[in-house]
Amino acid sequence: MVELRQQEQQLLSTLDKLGGSASIEKLVASCGFPDAAVMRSALTLQEKNLLAIQAATRNIIKLTAEGKTYAQSSLPERKLIQAVAELGGKADLRAAAEKANIEQQFIQIAQGWIIRKKWAFYDSKTNTLTINDALLHQMHVPQGCDETLLKYLSEKEQVAQDDLSAKLKDAAEQLKKRKLVTIEPKTTRVLKISEEGKKAASEATISVPEVTKLTPELIITGKWRETKFQKYNIQAQVAKTWPGKKHPYLSFLDDVRAKLVQLGFQEMVGPQVETSFFNFDALNEPQDHPAREPTDVFYIKEPKYGSLETHAKAVEQVKQTHENGWTTGSTGWGTKYSLEVAQRLILRSQGTCLSARTMESGKYSVPSRHFAIARVYRPEITDRTHLSEFNQVEGIILDEKLTLRDLLGVLGKFAMEIAGAQKVRFKPDYFPFTEPSVELSAYKEGYGWIEFGGSGIFRPEVTMPLGVKAPVIAWGLGVDRLFMMKSGLSDIRQIFCQDLDWLRKKQVT
Amino acid sequence: MPTIDIDYNELQRLLKVDLNGDMEKLDDILSYVKAEVKGFDEKENAVTVEFKDTNRPDLWSIEGLSRALRGYLGQEKGIKTYLLGKSDVEVKVDAKIFGVRPFICCSLVKGIHLSDEVIKGIMHLQDKLDQTNGRSRQKTSIGIYNLDLIKPPIIYTAVVPSEVSFVPLGFSERMSLDEVLEKHPKGQEYGHIVKKHQLYPMLFDSEGNVLSFPPIINSNDLGKITEESVNLLVEVTGTYYQTVLNTLNLVTLALIDRGGKAYSTTVNYPAGKDYLQSSVVTPDFSSRVFKLAVAETNLLLGLDLSAAEIADLLGIAGLGVESVSGDYLTVLVPCYRVDVMHQVDIIEDVAVAYGYNNIVPLWRELPTTGKAKPDTAFINTARDLMVGLGYQEVLNTTLTNPDTLFTKMNSAAEKFVELANPKVITMNCLRNQLLPGLMEFLTVNPSVEFPQKIFELGNVTLPDALAETRTKDESWLAAVSTHPNADFSEIKSVLDSFMANFGFEWQIRAVLHPSFMDGRVGEVIVAGNCIGLVGEVNPAVLQAWKLENPAAAFELHFQSLIDLKLGRM
Numbered sequence A: 001m002v003e004l005r006q007q008e009q010q011l012l013s014t015l016d017k018l019g020g021s022a023s024i025e026k027l028v029a030s031c032g033f034p035d036a037a038v039m040r041s042a043l044t045l046q047e048k049n050l051l052a053i054q055a056a057t058r059n060i061i062k063l064t065a066e067g068k069t070y071a072q073s074s075l076p077e078r079k080l081i082q083a084v085a086e087l088g089g090k091a092d093l094r095a096a097a098e099k100a101n102i103e104q105q106f107i108q109i110a111q112g113w114i115i116r117k118k119w120a121f122y123d124s125k126t127n128t129l130t131i132n133d134a135l136l137h138q139m140h141v142p143q144g145c146d147e148t149l150l151k152y153l154s155e156k157e158q159v160a161q162d163d164l165s166a167k168l169k170d171a172a173e174q175l176k177k178r179k180l181v182t183i184e185p186k187t188t189r190v191l192k193i194s195e196e197g198k199k200a201a202s203e204a205t206i207s208v209p210e211v212t213k214l215t216p217e218l219i220i221t222g223k224w225r226e227t228k229f230q231k232y233n234i235q236a237q238v239a240k241t242w243p244g245k246k247h248p249y250l251s252f253l254d255d256v257r258a259k260l261v262q263l264g265f266q267e268m269v270g271p272q273v274e275t276s277f278f279n280f281d282a283l284n285e286p287q288d289h290p291a292r293e294p295t296d297v298f299y300i301k302e303p304k305y306g307s308l309e310t311h312a313k314a315v316e317q318v319k320q321t322h323e324n325g326w327t328t329g330s331t332g333w334g335t336k337y338s339l340e341v342a343q344r345l346i347l348r349s350q351g352t353c354l355s356a357r358t359m360e361s362g363k364y365s366v367p368s369r370h371f372a373i374a375r376v377y378r379p380e381i382t383d384r385t386h387l388s389e390f391n392q393v394e395g396i397i398l399d400e401k402l403t404l405r406d407l408l409g410v411l412g413k414f415a416m417e418i419a420g421a422q423k424v425r426f427k428p429d430y431f432p433f434t435e436p437s438v439e440l441s442a443y444k445e446g447y448g449w450i451e452f453g454g455s456g457i458f459r460p461e462v463t464m465p466l467g468v469k470a471p472v473i474a475w476g477l478g479v480d481r482l483f484m485m486k487s488g489l490s491d492i493r494q495i496f497c498q499d500l501d502w503l504r505k506k507q508v509t
Numbered sequence B: 001m002p003t004i005d006i007d008y009n010e011l012q013r014l015l016k017v018d019l020n021g022d023m024e025k026l027d028d029i030l031s032y033v034k035a036e037v038k039g040f041d042e043k044e045n046a047v048t049v050e051f052k053d054t055n056r057p058d059l060w061s062i063e064g065l066s067r068a069l070r071g072y073l074g075q076e077k078g079i080k081t082y083l084l085g086k087s088d089v090e091v092k093v094d095a096k097i098f099g100v101r102p103f104i105c106c107s108l109v110k111g112i113h114l115s116d117e118v119i120k121g122i123m124h125l126q127d128k129l130d131q132t133n134g135r136s137r138q139k140t141s142i143g144i145y146n147l148d149l150i151k152p153p154i155i156y157t158a159v160v161p162s163e164v165s166f167v168p169l170g171f172s173e174r175m176s177l178d179e180v181l182e183k184h185p186k187g188q189e190y191g192h193i194v195k196k197h198q199l200y201p202m203l204f205d206s207e208g209n210v211l212s213f214p215p216i217i218n219s220n221d222l223g224k225i226t227e228e229s230v231n232l233l234v235e236v237t238g239t240y241y242q243t244v245l246n247t248l249n250l251v252t253l254a255l256i257d258r259g260g261k262a263y264s265t266t267v268n269y270p271a272g273k274d275y276l277q278s279s280v281v282t283p284d285f286s287s288r289v290f291k292l293a294v295a296e297t298n299l300l301l302g303l304d305l306s307a308a309e310i311a312d313l314l315g316i317a318g319l320g321v322e323s324v325s326g327d328y329l330t331v332l333v334p335c336y337r338v339d340v341m342h343q344v345d346i347i348e349d350v351a352v353a354y355g356y357n358n359i360v361p362l363w364r365e366l367p368t369t370g371k372a373k374p375d376t377a378f379i380n381t382a383r384d385l386m387v388g389l390g391y392q393e394v395l396n397t398t399l400t401n402p403d404t405l406f407t408k409m410n411s412a413a414e415k416f417v418e419l420a421n422p423k424v425i426t427m428n429c430l431r432n433q434l435l436p437g438l439m440e441f442l443t444v445n446p447s448v449e450f451p452q453k454i455f456e457l458g459n460v461t462l463p464d465a466l467a468e469t470r471t472k473d474e475s476w477l478a479a480v481s482t483h484p485n486a487d488f489s490e491i492k493s494v495l496d497s498f499m500a501n502f503g504f505e506w507q508i509r510a511v512l513h514p515s516f517m518d519g520r521v522g523e524v525i526v527a528g529n530c531i532g533l534v535g536e537v538n539p540a541v542l543q544a545w546k547l548e549n550p551a552a553a554f555e556l557h558f559q560s561l562i563d564l565k566l567g568r569m
Helices: A005-019 A026-030 A036-048 A065-072 A078-084 A093-100 A102-115 A133-138 A145-155 A166-175 A195-202 A216-221 A250-261 A308-326 A340-345 A350-361 A404-417 A479-485 A492-496 A500-505 B007-017 B025-033 B062-072 B118-132 B179-182 B186-194 B241-257 B294-301 B307-316 B343-356 B375-388 B404-407 B435-443 B486-501 B539-544 B556-563
Strands: A019-025 A051-063 A090-092 A121-125 A130-131 A159-161 A181-193 A272-275 A346-349 A368-377 A389-398 A423-428 A434-444 A448-458 A472-477 B003-007 B035-041 B046-051 B086-095 B103-110 B138-144 B154-159 B200-204 B208-212 B232-237 B259-266 B279-282 B288-293 B320-325 B328-333 B452-464 B473-483 B505-512 B517-525 B529-537 B552-554
Touching: A005 A019, A005 A026, A005 A036, A005 A181, A005 A195, A026 A181, A036 A051, A036 A121, A051 A065, A051 A145, A065 A145, A078 A090, A078 A093, A078 A102, A078 A130, A078 A472, A090 A093, A090 A340, A090 B517, A093 A102, A093 A130, A102 A121, A121 B294, A145 A159, A145 A166, A166 A181, A181 A195, A250 A389, A250 A479, A250 B375, A308 A340, A350 A368, A350 A389, A350 A472, A389 A479, A389 A492, A404 A423, A404 A434, A404 A448, A404 A472, A404 B294, A423 B007, A423 B025, A448 A479, A492 B320, B003 B007, B003 B062, B003 B118, B007 B046, B007 B062, B025 B035, B025 B046, B025 B062, B035 B288, B062 B307, B062 B343, B086 B103, B103 B241, B103 B279, B118 B138, B118 B241, B138 B208, B138 B241, B154 B232, B179 B186, B200 B232, B208 B232, B232 B241, B241 B259, B241 B552, B288 B294, B294 B343, B307 B320, B307 B328, B307 B343, B375 B452, B375 B473, B375 B486, B375 B556, B435 B452, B435 B473, B435 B552, B473 B486, B473 B556, B486 B517, B486 B529, B486 B552, B517 B556, B529 B539, B529 B556, B552 B556
Parallel strands: B086 B154, B086 B259
Antiparallel strands: A019 A181, A051 A159, A051 A181, A090 A130, A121 A130, A272 A346, A368 A389, A389 A472, A423 A434, A434 A448, A448 A472, B003 B046, B035 B046, B103 B232, B103 B259, B138 B232, B154 B200, B200 B208, B259 B279, B288 B328, B320 B328, B452 B473, B473 B552, B505 B517, B517 B529, B529 B552
């Protein structure tokens, strides 16, 4: 004997009573269960081979906008025949139309349908309509199938074509031609009872009372022992849960920071609004350099100038280095140095200004290693590869014995530790503040070669005026590019993207 | 970074290489001079080359580029010598020009065959030099003339703008200098350079014919070169003598490379205290002499090279060696290598010639201790906690605009840092709070499933008259929750949990704030100080951001908590 839950049993017997086949909608209406409950029970019954769920495509009839209007008022032929009836059963077409308040362009249509529906005769000589005798005796013109359907649809909104009687089906086709309804196929699920199902429905199968929810009361009283718990359809879709997560790019920077700390680097800090002195002058960029034009760096509106009072010694030495090389052994730029230009406030355009500040502060030991993760700004037009605001990871290494070999060694280490690269390649590079300068490319399985960093040994024009005697390696890493590759992004704007859905769905690494 | 377009076939011919269209191969070759292929137009046979080094104008012509590369390709060694003949052409400098645009250098180039291609190449180089080295003609500008139309000596002087008129290049009617600045496109572009002066620079020949109005425009009569021009006068004027001379050298050498013969001119400066020199012969192709120590070279590179090996590598890099004595080399730097400022520039050339990839990298363990900045640990714990409370971390730009910060937040503009030259109007200041960025974030996610709970912990920048940079950066924290049932008690509960986990005692004090609903907002008080706000967002703000769900938010001056935690207060 098959054991069924109450809902399942009820569904099965309802289906049986409905002739063994019915749509979900019909069953929802007949059983009074919600849609999901019918579906859940149906799935269980199908597993037990008591019924089959079949997808059936049915033609669904719905009113068009025009159809809705007529369903609410009435068809034009109805209005016209009523007017004729009120005018005594015989009337001039124009007079009847006027009484019925039918617009000119619809008169002929209304007249045509009246004739077709055999409600009246039309005499073209006299232009009169005469109501059919048979109808006249009935005292009113009965409702046609088309009108019945319109009325039904205005209440129920839609109906399946095969649920209609043959006459109504014809009416639907007619209304479709008049563009008052649409008939479109729609897939619906139909349940069909099986032979076993019929048997199960008639054999008064035992319905076991079931409990859905385990409650504290059931636990405390021990009633759970006698309770039959409903088994869930564990395959069913459930609502989504979105956890709080860290931002993927910031998490990536956290990892980079942790790696650098592990490699013996100390984090440097410095202001986002910076003097031109630390951003440019101290880094051997001449004061008339094109990179300092307003097209390449953001200037602060007000106040325009910062203070360099506490850096007077460095400023004087940098000034002399620019003008004549000072004691650095350089020719210098040969141009006049302006303190006003040095004090001009800007948004820092490169993280190297933090290295300049660290060197100038004298607060370091030799050897030491430093790094910074700095937000920097440039007046770029934002596109797939450019942002006007982005992060740079860079820093310095101070040691008495540093050489170009160390520089290459440091870059190789970064490539392996931070990018997880297998191979590295070096090319000559240019920065105004380092000589020699090296570009690092790293090869990573699955990614190919990527330009991963730039680096060099600070020029004496940079270190000496800031009071540093040891050689200093300066390095910067292309972390944005690395992040994009790791995350499969091709557009750098994605870093600051405000797409919550992307953030929610982004896998953690 | 400067770029030039060069003829692909011509480059292959000059470098004696067959590239077969392999741009990676060309990239490898170009890397010796810190350049790379930016584009290749196969139809036009044009390669666009970009230079990272902005101080190597000697590379900005196909001849100059191949001159440098042939050394690395093993085809030439050392300095390329250029011949310079003498002429009796004289340039007279008038004392009046000193305060305006003091320096001029001239050369003659004779017997050149100017094809359309060559003229284009020269114009390209001239423009690059004017823009980059010449700082958009401010520092130097170049003029080239048909020498056969000019009657030397040449006069360089300054004139009253209204008193001189001439027909500028590309026009047919005479104009006064003021009219040139007003009507000629070059006048409109570069007029600002001369306008600050009472007198404007002028170049005449001995018969009073106008050569040009430097640095604006040449005369249409004398200052036009065509395919028929055979003998040329080149002139560079400017404000820095060395740059003026370097520029003249570069242009003259490029013309020699294209088949011309160069001749010098004598520039005579007026007597008086202004000018240091009285008479100079230009151009000047002599090399500069640098002393290079073998020990310092090896010390910087970490190599063990002998003087002879270094000399050999210098040759590859296109530098000359005059002599080797003991531990020193006397290095000759050709006049076109204007980038060399210091011994280290020469040492880098040695390393490039040696080959970076032939140097064995070295990683030495140094006794250094790594350390994140003191704030980092606390900031990260706070982020962890917000994540644990179910909030998604977001990252917004610090560049924003007052409409976002204040107008849409229904609040009055507070002190904030504005940019003088914003690129776009939506990014014209730095944020001084975080919540507006979060509201903006919510606005672009109207159809993403609710509840939406987001937070940001990031920098804000505030004016600070006492600080060296007149600003201070602080870490702030803001969080917002929005869904149909979001309310004050929800966000207060989150804030309470946040504070409790850090062990901060906090109180709430009623306040009025236009961004929040009256009676549903409070100041967050820690250790007697207000360090933030918590409340239900004002529906006026929600509407301004086109948000349909209630939102509850808090914003903390997290820096105060950091300082409290680290004992800085």
